[in-house]
Amino acid sequence: MNPIVQNMTGMGGMTDQIIASDLLVSAKSAIHSYAVALCETTSPKVRATLQQQLNDAIGMHEQVTNYMVQNGYYHPADVGEQIALDNQNAQKALKMSD
Numbered sequence: 001m002n003p004i005v006q007n008m009t010g011m012g013g014m015t016d017q018i019i020a021s022d023l024l025v026s027a028k029s030a031i032h033s034y035a036v037a038l039c040e041t042t043s044p045k046v047r048a049t050l051q052q053q054l055n056d057a058i059g060m061h062e063q064v065t066n067y068m069v070q071n072g073y074y075h076p077a078d079v080g081e082q083i084a085l086d087n088q089n090a091q092k093a094l095k096m097s098d
């Protein structure tokens with residue numbers, strides 16, 4: 001992130017990894033919400049719209065996941081590696097709060 005933008009926004013600790021992680025969580029939440037809404041609607045037009053939104057959210061989730069895996073931020077196929085990374089990130093977060 002640009003240092004000037006970091007200072008202006010107070011986001012000095014924000015990293016690509018944090019932003020991507022937040023985006024991934026948001027995509028997962030959107031997928032869940034669209035799926036629930038899709039199950040509850042009776043209108044074919046609304047159902048079609050929700051289905052398209054669900055597909056778009058799934059696509060975004062895939063893109064963010066691929067980005068995170070390629071950059072070593074996420075290890076969905078290796079639980080041990082992901083736990084080690086999560087512990088490392090937790091330690092960084094604790095140091096940021098000092």
